[in-house]
Amino acid sequence: MKQRYALLILLLSIHVLTGYGNNSRASQKVYEERDSTVSSRVNDLIGIPDEIAALIYSKTKDFPKQTQLAIAMVNGDQVSYYGTVNDQGTLIATDNRDRIFEIGSITKLFTSVLLSSLAAEGKIDPEEDINHYYPFPFHGERSITFASLASHTSGLPRLPANLVLTDLTNPYKHYGKEELEAYLQEMLTFDQEAGVKYSYSNLGAGLLGHTLSLSQQTGFDLLLQQRVFEPYGMNSSYVGTVENDERLVAGRDMTGEITPNWDFDVLAGAGAVRSSVTDLARFAIAQFNSSDKVLALTRIPRFKVDEHMQMGLGWHILTDEMGKRLYWHNGGTGGYSSSFMLQPEQKRAVIILSNVSAFHPETGTIEQLCFELIRNLNQPRKGEQP
Structure with a gap:
């Protein structure tokens, strides 16, 4: 099982919107020596075993000062x-379950739920072309379906050619409807034929x-509010910016300094949502409801990427050696x-939100931690069958 999960970790990469733990015993020893009170404080807060507190510490202790992690571990209806x-390598427990973070490309899950x-x-028919919703022909007269955009099989490049990344501190702010329409009419290109290969696309x-x-002749933010956030009780989630939102955790750059939030215009469906682990835990629990046909549609495999992964609408679908499916996205x-x-x-589900920059060289440990925590949820407890 460990080898399988390690392989899956290697197959995954952070979906950064701009393009985009090896020594556990030693880490646990440092954890115990540097702050022997952390374990008890953490367990008082959420009631998880010391070994999990040590694991979390080992994966996060090298992040910059004042970086935060908010974690939800969902088991049935229990969260x-x-x-x-992180204060200079010392782990301090805090209750940030209702604090707001940018969730980046996890936004794509909600864009796909909107389609569903x-x-x-x-x-909407997921297999219909999007072309007829525009009052002009696309360059090259190529057709693009809704489903291919949601499953990253449209063949579109990662970013449009006329999005110039001159300001990585806020790269999408000035890319609007005018720029997108100019791209579709005059510059539209494809990296490969549709339906042939998985190719992750923020543009798509x-x-x-x-x-x-x-x-629907309705703003994207309002559509998400009406069709996703309200139905699933995601009361703290929103698109874009809320002025003076004291719940928002400040983003940090690679060195730990405060960095600007990202603003989106026409490409909001790729990464504009801000949310909390409380809201995302509610969304996860809603997925357990077999009668919810909207969410079920997003989880149906539509494209086989390779022997390890398939694509649904938004979801990356991984399968372990026991045949258990794991639905995943990061941001x-x-x-x-x-x-x-x-x-x-x-x-079961695990959600991790953080203000660790996606450009930090160790940001992949957040992915590893998420895998390790869901592995822990899958371990048989006393009196349970494996």
Whole structure:
């Protein structure tokens, strides 16, 4: 099992919107020597074993000062929350379950749920072309379907050619409807034929969100509010910026200094959502409801990437050697990194939000931690069958 999960970790990469733990015993020893009170404080907060507290410490102790992790571990309808602040390598427990973080590319899950919701009502066919929602022909007269955008099989490049990344501290702010339409009419290119290969595309997800908005003649933010956030009780989630939101955790750059938040315009569907682990835990629990056809549609495999992974609508679908499916997505912006792993059949999930920059060289340990925590949830407890 450990080897399998290690292999899966190697197959995954952080989906940074700009392009985008080896010695556990030693780490645990340092953890015990440097702050012997951490374990008890953490367990008082969320009631998880000391070994898990040590694991979290080993994966986060090298992050910059004042970086935070907010963690939700979901087992059935029970949720354990755990929050940490890193103070020069010392782990300090904090209750940040309701604090707001940029979630980056996890936004794409909600853009896909929006597609599924409209499909369930017969307002959109996922296999129909998006072209007729635009009052002009696409360059090269190539057709693009909704489903191919949600599953990253459209063949579109990662970013549009006319998005110039001159300011990595806020790269999407000035890319609007005018720029996107100019790209579609004059510069549209494809890296490969549609449906042939998985190729992760922020352009594709942004185009999906914008086209869904056009189809309903409603803003993307309002569509998400009406069709995703309100139905699933995600009361703290929103698109874009809320002025003076004291709940928002400041993003940190690679060195730990505060960095600007990212603003999105027409490509909001790729990464504009801000949320909390409390809201994302509610979204995870909703996935356990077998009668929810909207969410179920997003989890249906649509494209086989390789022997290890398939694509649904938004979800990356991994399968372990026991045949258990793991649904996954992560996200990264200039000041934040996140990971979401879900096992609806076992009714388990782990969500990690952080203000660790996606450009930090050790940000991959957040992914590793998420895998390790969901492995822990899958370990048989006393009196349980494996």
